[in-house]
Amino acid sequence: MSTAQTAAQAMVGATQRLRAAGVADPARDARILLAHAARIEASRVTLIAPEDLDPDIADRYEQLISLRAVRVPVSHLLGEREFYGRRFKVSSDVLDPRPETETLIEAALAQPFDRVLDLGLGSGCILVTLLAERTSATGVGADLSEPACLQASANAVLHRVQDRAEITCSNWFSAIEGRYDLIVSNPPYIALDEMAGLEAEVRDHEPEMALTDGGDGLGAYRELAAGAPDYLLPGGRLLVEIGPTQGSAVAALFDAAGLSEIRIIPDLDGRDRVVSAQIPG
Known part of the structure; x- marks a missing residue:
């Protein structure tokens, strides 16, 4: 780009390039990235446009x-x-926090909890948010990926919950001890044969192990259903994010594991997004 260009001209050119590349909202992205390049808030881009x-x-x-x-x-x-109103550090090592996961947060916060376990921690957005919102709670976060555990630890420090959060590398329940009144998870739920149909941003730039179980997309829920009863206190809850077509299959797995009070909760778009279950008290 030539130094003779104004900010407005640069944005127009950038928008055209992004549109030609198939980016979904090229004007918005061009504006956000100009603000980032100029190290200003996106709301101030209009002020520098003529310069x-x-x-x-x-x-x-x-x-x-x-x-x-x-x-x-x-x-x-x-x-x-x-x-959920906070900024989280992210990288290619973790799944991007998504607005639909806020459905899981709302469901978790709808009832009291003192000790929470987050399996498949990723960026830490779920665990950190729950601890930030429930300031008396403590929690454990676990992920098989060491870079994800480091990213989550950084986000715990960023939002000042590190003293109440223990982060460990674990393959689901393998390194977990103790019992919890809430277990949450946003596991890999995309079936292997659906991966090719994902947007390039997701398929090519997010960690595959956070997206798919390499099988039918239900592998993680089988692990969670089998293990949760041994780690939940009486009356404790299990909340998982799901793909929009998986509600009945996941509910059936939880029912077969002896969990009760099973509910399928929709997101703001009306799609099935969370399955909630409870260990009998």
Whole structure:
């Protein structure tokens, strides 16, 4: 990009490039990335629109747009993503926090809990949010991925819950001890034969082990159903995020494991998103 360009001209050119690359909302992304390159809030982009871009900003913007054009997610370029009113540090090592996961947060917060276990921790957005919202609670977060555990630890520090959060590398329940009144999980639930149909941002830039179990998409729920009764206190709850077609299958797994009070909870778009169950008290 030439230094003779104004910020507005640079944004127009960037929007055209992103649209040609198949990016879903090219104007929004061009604006967000210009703000990031200029190190200003996105709301201030209009103020710099008539001004010539500083060469350093133009170079940073060129690099960001080039990466976005090959479908690197905006969150990876910014290094963060907003979730439940807080900003979480993210990278290609973890699944991006998604708005629909806030359905799981709301369901968890609908009843009291003192000790929570988050399996498949990822960025830590679920555990950290629950501890930040419920300031008397403590929790354990576990993930098979060491880089994910490090990312979650950083987010726990960022939101000042690190003293109440224990983070450990574990393959589901293998390294977990104790009992909990709440177990939560957003596990890999995409079937292997559905992976090819995902958007490039997800398929090519998010960790495969956080997306799919390599089978029918229900493998993690079988693990959770089998293990949860041994780790839940009497009356304790199990809450899992699901794909929108998996509600009845996951509910059946939980029922077969002896869990009760099984409910399928929709997200704001009306799609099945969370299965809630309880260990009999």
